[in-house]
Each structure stands twice: as structure tokens, then as C-alpha cells.
Amino acid sequence: MLDVKLHDIGEGMTEGEIVQYLVQVGDKVTVDQPLVEVQTDKMTAELPSPCAGIVKEIIIETGETVQVGTSLLCIEEDFSARIGNEPKPELSAAKEVAAIVSEKAGKFSSTPFRRVLAAPYTRKIARENNITIEDVPSSDPSGRVTEEDVYRFIEGKKAVKEPIIEVQPVTSNENPSDEISFKGIRKQIARKMTHSLLTIPHVTHFDEVNMTNIINMRDELKMAGESVSLSAFFIKALTISLKEFPIFNAELDEANDRIVLKRNYHIGIATNTANGLLVPVVHDADKKTIKDLHRVIKELTEKAITGKLKPSEMQNSTFTMSNVGPLGSTGATPIINHPETAIIAFHKTKKQPIVNEHDEIVIGHVMTLSMSFDHRVADGATAVAFTNRFSSLIEQPHNLLLEMI
Template sequence: MSIDVTVPALGESITEATVGEWLKQPGDAVAADEPVASLETDKVSIEVPAPAAGVMGEHAVAEGDTVEVGALIATIDTDGKAAPKAAPAAEKTAAPAPAPAPTEAPSGEVPTLSPAVRRLVLEHGVDPTKIKGTGRDGRLTKEDVLAAANNKGADTAPAPAVAVSGTAAPGREVERVRMTRIRQTIAKRLKSAQDNAALLTTFNDVDMTAVMETRAKYKDLFEKKHGVRLGFMGFFAKAACMALKDVPAVNAQIEGDEIIYHNYADISVAVSAPNGLVVPVIRNAESMSFADIENTIGDFGKRAKAGTLKMEEMQGGTFTISNGGVFGSLMSTPIINPPQSAVLGLHRIDKRPVVMPDGSIAARPMMYLALSYDHRLIDGKEAVTFLVRIKEAIEDPARLLIDL
């Protein structure tokens, strides 16, 4: 019996995706719920599970194709048997079955390559412009590249390590890589923020001594009790919740000619994913404990790397915290995440000379803070006040316990 493999629901308002890579080829054995393909949406990569166990049938779409929710992308034969592994090219004696006449890219023109095919081209050093594609619309498949690699000197010519223009001089090669859907969306949203908001950034610095001493004193007990490390983000998230309560405009957004104020703090935290930064949301952070916040952030980080974050987990934030310090950033001007109106940027901690209240000079662990905001909604006084509230809470963490 043949079972259809279709594009699953992708999340609210997401209607299409791009086929990133086929994880199973026709003839491969497939277990129920085993991933058979990966899809790239505007925000995350999603794996398509097999609806039943069996043998992978023909692909209905190619890598790089755009598909809509519910579209047929392949079939699975639940009664079939996996095809035997292909013999090495030198041992093959039977002629291949007739196939549609493949097409070849015009001389010097680099064909469009899927990520998986591009990796094979670079790995085997073949010239994609010299390979005949047997995929849909003449596209190169992984099998085409592998066959060309096994027959270099017959159907293909030696190629440079990357796809290049036919007139490129040695040492001046260029590689053309199609932007992923996620990267395209990031580019559009960042440009939209610059075009539509009156962006401004204000700075302050904060002495991290008290927080660092608190972490050093309680980190072992905290981890033993809650099963998670006590990090800096918990302190800043709690401080941000208090500051947002004091300066509600920073937690608001513009919609048409109205301002929407939120009486809750849904804080987006920027975490690294294979295809770029994603911003999952800590819902109702104002009512969460340090342990809850740290557990949530840790879970987001793991699932971002695995590509298993859900679409709904990255929608609806009211304010963003981005920690460039983990990459070594000293100072930056972060860009807001529309429709939010502000983003707090954290940076690396450096020991710097500071004049103490008694006039002495001491080396203190200092961090620069940056608040980028939409000046259409947030005044300079409000932005400065917000950063001062953050600074006060971090330099005196007891304020976080007694809500000062």
C-alpha cells in the first residue's frame, strides 16, 4: 500500500516552506516517524516524519523547491522491500534504465544547487557546469554529482574547489550560495525595522561585582536544587521585568495610530541556531523564578541547535534581550525585533578602572549595556530611566527580591 508524505502544519500564518534536504532516498527503508526530509520555513528548520514504516518511494519535489502546507512531497510503500545498495561504478555491467533526457547548464553558467548537492560538489571538486542534471527541470541531484566524481576525466572536467565564473583568475574565485529562507526573512525584518522605526540607542555601564559574587556563592546549591546553572541571563531577565513595570512604554508597541501597552512581560531571548539567531519567547517572565527562567533559556538553546523549536515559541514577544557578550562583543547597537519597540543588548565583562565613592580607583568587572528603541514611542528620558533601573538592580541584586 502506498502512503502519502505531505507537508505538515508549519505554525500560525506560515503557509509554505522550502525543501532543504532529502534525508531518505527512493528505495531506502523507513521506520514510522523517522525523518525523511527537512523543510526550511521563515524561522526554523522542520523535519518531516514518515507517516508509516516501509520503503521510500519517489520524491515528488526536489531540494530547493517551495511547497505549501498539505502538499504531496513523496510516498512510502508499506509493502515494499528496501532496494539493495548500489554496487561501485567499476562493477556495474547492466545498462541503466532509460530516463528523460537530462539537460546541461550552458557553458560557464553555474546551475542552482541545493545545500546537499553543493556540499558534494565542493567535497569532490567537480565542475557543476559540466554535469548533466537528471533532476526536475534539469537540476543536479546528489547521484549526478557522485556519478561525475566516479567518472572524472570521462564526462567531466577538473573543477576548482568552488563554483566559479569561467573568467575568474586563480585565487579570485567566488562562490554563489542561495540565501536560505530563514536568512531571507532575517534580512527583510531587519531592513523593515530600519525603514519603519525611528531607531535610537542609549548606553550605560554596570558593575557586575555583586552579581558575580552572588553566583559564586550560590551556584553549587542552585544547581543541586534546580538541576540548572545559575547564569547572568536570569538576573537581567528579572531586572528587565521590574524596569518594564516602571517604564511601560518600553514594553509597548505601535499599531496604526494606537499604542498597545502590555501588563505582562513576554521576553524574547536571542539564541544561536545553525542558520542564524532565533528569538524564542519566555512567556510571563515577570511571574517566573530564577530557576524557571534559566531552565527555559537552557531548553531553548538546546532545541535551537537541534532545529526543534516550534513556530509558536518564537511569536508574540513584547521585549528582547540579546547577549552579544558570549561572542566577545564590547559594545553594539542592536536592532529592534518588530513589532516590539525596544531591545536590550548585553556585552562582555571586562575589568576596568572605576572611581569608587571614597575617591579611590579600583579594577571592577564592568559591562556596557545598550538599549535600542523606537523614538516614535519611547522618549529619551524613558530610555535612560529604563537602563538606570537595570543598572540599579544588577549592582544591588537584593532589589530583585524585594521589588525595588
Template sequence: MVEVKLHDIGEGMTEGTIVSYFAREGDEVKRDQPIIELQTEKMVTELSAPVAGKISKIHIEEGQTIPVGTTILEIEAADNVNNEPENKNIEEVDNKQSTTTGPKRIKAAPFTRKVARELGVDIDAITGTGKDGRITVKDVESFSNGGTQIEEKQTSSTQEDVEFIPFKGRRKQIAAHMTKSLFTIPHVAHMEEIDMTKLLAYREDIKETYNISVAAFFIKALAMSLKKFPIFNAELDEENSQIKLKPNVNMGMAVDTKEGLIVPVINRVEDKSLRTIHSELKTLNEKARENTLQPQDVHGSTFTISNVGPIGSIGATPIINYPEVALMCFHKTKKMPVVNEADEIVIRSMMNVTLTFDHRVMDGGDAIQFTNYFKSLIENPNIMLVELSGE
């Protein structure tokens, strides 16, 4: 008998939520066949069968959050099959008799199952029209329009109009991460306004040849700023009383999705061109919204940005992505009357930024200098290009 346990599939993972099973007790599974849909703090992923055989016992119910190391299910390994376990997180256990059998495995992709849950549809009741009987999103939507939905559980609350939303999965994990950051790090916020006029004009000039997003310019300018002020690209190691300066700039980007906040990462942005950053940023944003990010896409960030301008923010004090020591937030760009050096009132495209920093690691003066340097690059894109040419 082989125990399948929850193992750490990424940096510092401590728990995960079982979203759904692709196979049930009594089902025969092949080695490397996806059998579990797992929700972690940062992503939804699949766990595969480490050996071929029959699922003899499922220990954890769907929707349950468990710590790393917990046994999820047991597989009775098939005879005459190369079932040498490759994963150190699975263990051989004594054979146990199991008389429990389950229903036939329902073939459906994780995204299809997610759509079914959102529509309140019992996926077990759907007949798939896809290849080999696989259930498609269209099948789910068609069933939802005329089929039977899952009955909602009744509560004993006397307040019949009260709605209860489950506090679990990514939402609960985000809450734990944010609480840890807020109560561990003494947050201080420095705010500045940046004139975006020249950068927007430059971007428009090159748009026909190079269509580069404004966010890509932000990321590149921040990489240059972090190399000049490495204390902001660091981590505080309290146990050993030292500050770790990270050698590479791995930029995390807070992305708002239906499932909650997630932070995909562009690695080594200091070595990448604006076009490469733009391309990777676009790809990661799409994967985040489609819930197809892989573990390597969401780990290793050394500094995080939050670009909330497109949805209308003019100011905020964001929480640092622990264990990082700073985060920069970009707000809405809008045309404003500004007094120039000649005391003339002119219309400029202005944007507010907020730098939240760990006051244990740096002081207000450091934050101002860092932000001012970043501001100089954005307000004068020619300077940024000169700096880039000298790298």
C-alpha cells in the same frame, strides 16, 4: 490522491525551504511518518505524511523556498487504511497516473543529513550500520574520510578563485526579517554602563547552593522593569492606530548558531523564579545549537535580549525583533578604573548595555528611565530580591 501543502506551523510564517526528503517518488509511507525536512525562519522541523500510501509525485526540489499554500507532493492513499485526513492543509485531488518510481528510502535523521550536507557527502551512497539500516553520524563521517564526495557544480565565472555561497534558507529569511524591521521602525539607541561588581559577588556567594547564570539575573530584572514600564513590552498596531500593551513578558533570546541567528523564548518570565529561568535558558540554548527547537520554543516573544558580551563586544546598535518595540543588548564585562563618590579611583567590573527602541512608540526620556531602573536592580541585587519578595 492527497496533496501535501506547506502550511503555517507557527506565528506569521509565510514561506519555508525544503531541506530534504526522507522518502522519494514511488515509496510507500505510513501515516504520520516524517517525509520532509523543512527550514523556516526560526527552526528546522519535519513534516509528516497525513495519510498512508505511495508518494506519486514530488513537485518541489530540495533547496527550493516556497510560500505557504504551495503543494509540495502528492500521495496516493492506500486502500483499507484509516486515512481520514486530520490536517486542513491537505486536499483530495483527482487521481492521476504516475509511472515514476524512485530509489529506496534512505533512513537517516535530519541531523545526520545535515552533517552529510556540511561534509559534502552523498548520503544516498552510504550503507547504514544502525538499527534497520539507519545511517548514523558515524557512518557519514567514516564515509567522508574515505568515500566519494558530491561533485561541486562548476560555474561559468571567469574569476576562478571566486567562491559563491548560496543565499537561501535561514540566512535569506533572517535578511528579510531584519530588512523589514530596519525599514519599518525608526531605530534609536540609548547606551548606558552598569557596575556589575555587586551582582557578580552575590552570584559567587550563592554559587555552591544555587548556580544561576548572569543572564538569568538580566532576564528577571528586565521582567521587573517591563512590568514597571509596560510601554516597552508592546506592539504598534498602525492599521488600527493603537499600541498593544502585552499582559505577559515573554523573553526572546537571540542565539547565534551555525545556521544563523535564532530567537528561542521563555514565556511569562515575570512569574518564574531565577532558578527556573536559568534552567529554561540553558535548555533552550542547547536545543538551539543542536537544531532541535520546536515551534512552541520560538514564538510569542514580546521583548528580546542579545547577550554578546561572552564573545567580546563592547558596543553595538542591534536591530529590533519586529514587531516588538525594543531590544536590549549586553556587552562585555571588564574591570575598569572608576571614580567613586569619595573621589577615589577604584577597580570595578563594568558592562555596557544598549537599548534600541522604536521612536514612534516611546521617547528618549522613557528609554533613559527604563534603563536606569534596570541598572538599579543589577547594581543592587538586594533591591531586586526585596522587589521579588513583594511580588
């Protein structure tokens, strides 16, 4: 009998929440077949079967949070599969054909061979609304079930775009209220933020950046057929500034009384998703062109929103940025992504009167930024110098381009 245990699937995780089992007791499983979905502090991941065999026992119930190393289920291993004595391929194919025929007849097969394609978040929506994902018709030619498919299934022909939060009423005549679940990513974010605030003495520095020239450059590139996001320019300017002020690309090692200056420039991009705040990482950002950065940022953001990020795409960040301007933010005090030394947030860009280099009052684009840093590691004057250098590269984008030659 083989115990399938919760193992570390990224970033040194210590625990995970059992979201759902993809098999039942008595099911035959093959090597690498998904067995269970587990929610970590960053993502929902599927744990594969380490062997072929039959599921004999499910130990941990769904909804429970367990530590790494905990046995989740037991499999009676089929040792004959190791030496190639698996069922004949034509039998497996026959089962798949039977499942397809049964589907077309309106009878959904319960065979474990029928595995519906759907993102973890889509499955979560279905679970929260007591919907069996296999029952949901797909509108995608590939057969993948989308969020919209689930919502249409729930509401009939009406498409619902906003995620449904399961609300549990609390009966009280004096203080009527509702409840939502506090676990999964939301709970892990709370733990991480609390740890950061209790560990790091935060200081936040605010500044303004004249965005007029960089916006004009972006618009000119767009007219020439090259679409580049402002975030790509931000990351390039940040990597240049971090090389000049390495104290902000550092980690405090209190145990050994040292500050470790990182030589890799891995920029985390705080991303708002329906499941909570995720931080995919642009690795080796200093070695990428602005076009490369635009492409990578777009890919990582899409993966974060659809729940497809890999653990490796959320690891080893050395500095984090948060671009909340598009949401309408005018200012905030961002919390540092421990164990990093600093985080910078970019806020709303407004049109307002400014004085140009000829002492003329003109209308320009001005963005506010806020930078929180670890006061044990760096001082306010250094933070001001850092943001001044960043601002100079953004305000005079030709300087940014010269730095890349």
C-alpha cells in the same frame, strides 16, 4: 489521490525551502511518517504523512522555495489502513530484522523502515557534502548520528568541529571569487531585518552597568553549589523594569491608531547558531524564579544550537535581549525584532577603575549595554529611565531580590 501541501508550521510562515525528501516515488508510507524536511526562517521541520499509502509523485524539487499551500507530493491513499487492515505486525518486524542483518553484513538496506536518528543540522552537513546519512556509523549508544560522526566519515579519523560551507568557485580571470548560498535561515533573517529597519525609526541608547556586586553574588552561589547564569539575573531585572515602563513591552498597531501594552512578559533571547540567528522565547518570564530562568535559558539555547526548537518555543515574544558579551562585543546598534518596541544588548564586561560609594577608586567590573527602541512609540528620556532602573537592580542585587518577595 491525496496532495500533501506545505502548511503553516509556526509563526505565520508564508514560505519554506524544500531541504530534502525522506521518501521516494513508490515508497509505502504510514500515518505520521516523516515525508520531507522544510526550512523556514527559524528552523528545519519535518512534515508528516497525513495518511497511509504509496508515494505516487514528487512535485517540487529539493532546493526550491515555495509558498504555504503549495502541493509538494502526491500519495495514493490506502483506505484499508483506516479500518485496521494494515500488514501483519510480524511482517513489519521481519523487515526490520532483515534491515539490521543487512547492516551488520555491511550492506546498507534501502528499505524505508530504516530511519536514522539525526538532527536537522546534522542531515544538512551530510547533504552539503554529498553523504548519505544512512552510511554514517554512529558513535552514540542510542544510534543517533551526530555532527562529529559525519565529519569523521568525511575526513576519515580526523574530527572536524567547524561546519563546512559549500563554496562554489566563480571562474573569472580578472575577478576570481567564491560564492555561498543565500537562502534558508540566512535569507529569512535578511528579509526580517530589512523589514524592521524600513518600518521602525530606530534610536539606540548606550549606557554602562557596574557588574561587580552581581558577579560576586553569582560566584558566591557557585561556591555554594548553585550555578546561575548572568542572563537569568538580566531577564528577572528586565521583567521588573518592563512592568514599571510598559511602553517597552508593547506593540504599535498603526492600522487602528493604538499602542498595545502587553500584559505577558515573553522575553526573546537572541542566540547565535551555526545556522544563523535564532530567537527562542522564555514565556511568562515574570512568573519564573531566577533558578527557573537559568534552567529554561539553558534548555532553549541547547535546542537552538542543535536545531531542536519547536515553533511554539519561538513565538509571541514581547521584548528581546541579546547577550553578546561572551563573544567579545564592546558595542552595537541592535535591530528591533519587529513588531516589538525595543531590544537590549549586553556587551563585554571589563575590569576597570571605578569610584565606589565611599569615593574611593577601586577595580570593578563594568558592562556596556545598548538599547534600540521605536521612536514612534517611546522617547529617549523614557529609554534612559528604563535602563537606569535595570542598572539599579543589577548593581544592587539585594534590591532585585527584594522585588521578588
